Amino acid sequence: MESLSPTAYVILGMVHKEPRSGYEIKSIVDNTTRFFWAASYGQIYPELKRLSEAGLVVGADAPTGGRRRTVYEITADGEEELVAWLRQPPVTFEMRExxxxxxxxxxxxxxxxxxxxxxxxxxxxxxxxxxxxxxxxxxxxxxxxxxxxxxxxxxxxxxxxxxxxxxxxxxxxxxxxxxxxxxxxxxxx
Amino acid sequence: MESLSPTAYVILGMVHKEPRSGYEIKSIVDNTTRFFWAASYGQIYPELKRLSEAGLVVGADAPTGGRRRTVYEITADGEEELVAWLRQPPVTFEMRExxxxxxxxxxxxxxxxxxxxxxxxxxxxxxxxxxxxxxxxxxxxxxxxxxxxxxxxxxxxxxxxxxxxxxxxxxxxxxxxxxxxxxxxxxxx
DNA sequence: TAGAGATATATCGATCCGATATATCTACGC
DNA sequence: GCGTAGATATATCGGATCGATATATCTCTA
Missing domain, CATH: 1.10.287 (Helix Hairpins)
Known part of the structure; x- marks a missing residue:
């Protein structure tokens, strides 16, 4: 398997404690990590699909009324992947000032x-x-x-x-x- | 005219004191501003063309032997544009850590x-x-x-x-x- | 009950990044 | 003189990222 993009780890981290929808992930990122690691819908939704296909998260239908909604939960494999990444020394450090x-x-x-x-x-x-x-x-x-x-x-x-x-x-x-x-x-x- | 991309101002700044080729600009950026503002060839060469069309820089053929080479010099308009930008308060502040x-x-x-x-x-x-x-x-x-x-x-x-x-x-x-x-x-x- | 704003997913164009293809030059060892 | 490694020079490609928006449904409130 090809290695995951750094944004993938943001998502794994965000669903690590509790299942969340793509929308929730985006909201949390915007209120927390965005100052040192941002993510857009255009990254989050496709990435959730990829992670799901790779078996690192599992999606579950959780509609609110008639509005479809999928919450993603981390799997044991995803957990392992996240922790392995956390153990690696950081590489990326970029600034635009x-x-x-x-x-x-x-x-x-x-x-x-x-x-x-x-x-x-x-x-x-x-x-x-x-x-x-x-x-x-x-x-x-x-x-x-x-x-x-x-x-x-x-x-x-x-x-x-x-x-x-x-x-x-x-x-x-x-x-x-x-x-x-x-x-x-x-x-x- | 649409407003210039921030990368355009890096280029204007880089050719402000002396004419330079795209290659030179890239080298200097990599040794100086890259820590707070990077630029790739894929940005620099097209941007030089755009700036040239907008009359903010002028290119001059300056081949080294049989190898074609274009050095760009800032124009009065370009100078004005650069200084006007320098006077604006900074907006972009991004980090990826x-x-x-x-x-x-x-x-x-x-x-x-x-x-x-x-x-x-x-x-x-x-x-x-x-x-x-x-x-x-x-x-x-x-x-x-x-x-x-x-x-x-x-x-x-x-x-x-x-x-x-x-x-x-x-x-x-x-x-x-x-x-x-x-x-x-x-x-x- | 109408409308504003939040929730939810999806996608588009522009920008940006890293890598590489192509070509010519210089410098160095042999 | 010859080969070649590395610098100079331009160009471009795929993938990542960003910001904005389209679509739809929900909730809350005037």
């Missing part, structure tokens, strides 16, 4: 506008921090301590990042205030 | 195996830190200070993250050592 990209190209901007990038980045991170903070009570209710651990990691991370932006802004302002360092033309083309 | 995903589902693992996840995450971050550190001399040579600023942000981030992993590992070990907290069955199904 428009703020850092802008900062990287900031030399194309007049120097006095650069602190604005860092200020915007900082505000962006603080807004994210508030969103995460609003989710904390929900995570605290759960018996499983790990989602809360991860959430608090997210909180700490956004705070660290916001602080870094503040420090870099101060550093740039300080450098601009004191000695106008000898630089060859740029940003003033 | 397999380690956090595993930690999130760690309840499916026997408790004594959880520290191993954090240890592996920490090692992963430290390895990334070393890769970044190896790039520092190159960034220091440049006249443009912002790539170095961003790189040092990456160094600090990987260090913060590695430290967080260490602290969380210690926390879990401490919690396991002292009071076996009353938990309903899980991880032992």
């Amino acid at each position: 428009e703020g850092l990209l802008k900062l990287f190209f900031a030399d194309a901007l007049p120097r006095e506008e650069v602190p604005g990038i860092l200020r915007a980045m900082r505000e962006h991170r603080l807004a994210a921090n508030e969103k995460l903070r609003a989710m904390e009570p929900m995570a605290q209710e759960k018996d499983d301590p790990f989602p809360l651990l991860v959430l608090r990691g997210g909180l700490e991370f956004t705070e660290w990042f916001a602080d870094w932006c503040e420090r870099m802004e101060a550093q740039i302002l300080a450098a601009a205030a004191k000695p106008p360092p000898p630089r060859k033309g740029a940003a003033d083309v | 397999e380690g956090l995903l595993k930690l999130f589902f760690a309840d499916a693992l026997p408790r004594e195996e959880v520290p191993g996840i954090l240890r592996a995450m920490r090692e992963h971050r430290l390895a990334a830190n070393e890769k970044l550190r190896a790039m520092e001399p190159m960034a220091q040579e440049k006249d443009d200070p912002f790539p170095l600023l961003v790189l040092r942000g990456g160094l600090e981030f990987t260090e913060w993250f590695a430290d967080w992993c260490e602290r969380m590992e210690a926390q879990i070990l401490a919690a396991a050592a002292k009071p076996p907290p009353p938990r309903k069955g899980a991880a032992d199904v």
Whole structure:
């Protein structure tokens, strides 16, 4: 059998404790893992079928009234697959951060506008921090301590990042205030 | 005109200071922005054509011997477009982190195996830190200070993250050592 | 009882990613 | 001079992913 896509493991993890429908999985992902691992309907529904064919989950009809609905439960094989994956060292680490990209190209901007990038980045991170903070009570209710651990990691991370932006802004302002360092033309083309 | 994809701005930024070929752009991206904004050939070459048609860059034949080669230079319109984008607050912030995903589902693992996840995450971050550190001399040579600023942000981030992993590992070990907290069955199904 | 919003599944186009095919160049060993 | 390994250069493909939306049924509320 070909190896599973990482998204497959999100699904296995999501149905590990209780059977869930594709819709439920999507809702939970959007409220939890999406900050470090997202999944769309276009991945979830086909993946559930594949996992079902591979015998790692089993679907059961569970209609709500006349609306068809399938809840998927993990199998012993699926459980084994999930645990084996959890034991492997992590591989994927990716980031797409428009703020850092802008900062990287900031030399194309007049120097006095650069602190604005860092200020915007900082505000962006603080807004994210508030969103995460609003989710904390929900995570605290759960018996499983790990989602809360991860959430608090997210909180700490956004705070660290916001602080870094503040420090870099101060550093740039300080450098601009004191000695106008000898630089060859740029940003003033 | 429809708005440009974020990848288009990477390209505009990359050709902002000097004309470059698609191949050069790819190499530079792989050595710099890829940690927070990647781009593949499959994006770069078609995008260069689109930007050229939109008049934001101009291509010029610059063959090396009998091997055809096109270098692209930014136009006044392209410059304007780039600067206007730099002035907008950042929107995209995405992460795909397999380690956090595993930690999130760690309840499916026997408790004594959880520290191993954090240890592996920490090692992963430290390895990334070393890769970044190896790039520092190159960034220091440049006249443009912002790539170095961003790189040092990456160094600090990987260090913060590695430290967080260490602290969380210690926390879990401490919690396991002292009071076996009353938990309903899980991880032992 | 009409309508808004949640539940549920499915799918589409655009984007993105990794890998590879093709071709030409340079550098090096022999 | 010859072969070849690796860099340069462009192009493209399949698969994964993303965001949005179509369709249908349910529940809740004004």
